[in-house]
Amino acid sequence: MKTYFKMLSIGKIMTYQEEWKNTLWNFDSWHFVAPxxxxxxxxxxxxxxxxxxxxxxxxxxQLIEESIWAPQLISQKGWELVTGSLFDSEWKSGRPLIIVSATPLYGLGLIETFLHDFVYPLKVLGVNVHTRFDFEAWKYNGKGFTEFLHQVAAWKPSRCIILSGDVHYASAVTATVSFKNGQKLTINQFTSSPLKNMSFGGLWGILMKQIMAINAIKRKNNEIQRVCTPSYHIKEVRKGHNSNTFLWKDAVNYQTLENNSIMETNNNLGLLMIRRRTLNNILLNPHHKLIQP
Structure with a gap:
C-alpha cells in the first residue's frame, strides 16, 4: 500500500512539473510597467x-563562413504585447516615458563595430567568441533597431528617456531622430554598468580600452550623423549629407565625462534626477563619490 501511494505521489509531482514547465514556456509577458x-x-x-x-x-x-543574422531583440508580436501593457497601465501619449532596456539602444559605435567586424568573424578560426563577448546589440539588427524607433515614435511621448546597462561601461547620449514622414523624436539615454564586475579585463580588455582612448578624442564634442537605408543598413554619413533614400536619420551626441572620455569603465552606479525641464545624470562609485557632475 505504501508503494502504491508513493507511486501516486510521484505521478502527481511529475504532472505538476510538466504543467509548470509548459506554463513557463508559454508565458510571454516578462515585460512590465513600473508605477x-x-x-x-x-x-x-x-x-x-x-x-x-x-x-x-x-x-x-580570405576566410568566409555562413552564419545566421543577429536577432531582433523584440519581435513584432513582442512589440504588440509591450504596447498593450503600456496603454493598459493608463500611460497616455504626450506624457514623458522611461524605457528600460538591458542593452543600450545607442551603444558606443566603436565597440560594437570592432566586436562585430573584427572579433566575431574569428569564430571561423575556432575561437569561442560567443562566451567572451556579447554580440546582442540593437545595432546588429537594423530592422530591430528601426522597429524600436518606430514604436516609440508611434507612442508619442513628450520626453523619451532610456536607461540601460549590461555593457561594462557608462555613458550618456542624446539622439535626435528624423523620419521620412517628417516626424522627429528626441531620445536621452543613460547607461550605467557595472557596479561590481570588472570592466574589460585581460588582453582583449586592454586592447579595447586603448582603442576607446584614441577614439574618444575624435568623438568628443562631435556630433555623429547616421542614416538607415531601405535595406536596414545603418551607416555614418558626413554632416550635410542629403538623400531621400532613407528610413530614418539621426544625430547622436555623447556627453564628455570628467575623465575627458565619452565612457566610464570604473565601477559605477547611475543616479538620474528628472525635473520638469532638466535631466541631471550623476555616476557614483561604490564608495559614493561623484564620478560625473
Missing part, C-alpha cells in the same frame, strides 16, 4: 526575439 513618475516600461529582450534563419557570409581576411 514610477514618469512611468517606466521594462522591456524583455530575451524571450521575445525574432531570428532570420537565412544564412549570410561572415568574412575575416
Amino acid at each position: 514610477t513618475n514618469p512611468k517606466a516600461l521594462f522591456l524583455d529582450t530575451r524571450t521575445q526575439r525574432e531570428y532570420n534563419m537565412e544564412p549570410r557570409p561572415e568574412k575575416w581576411g
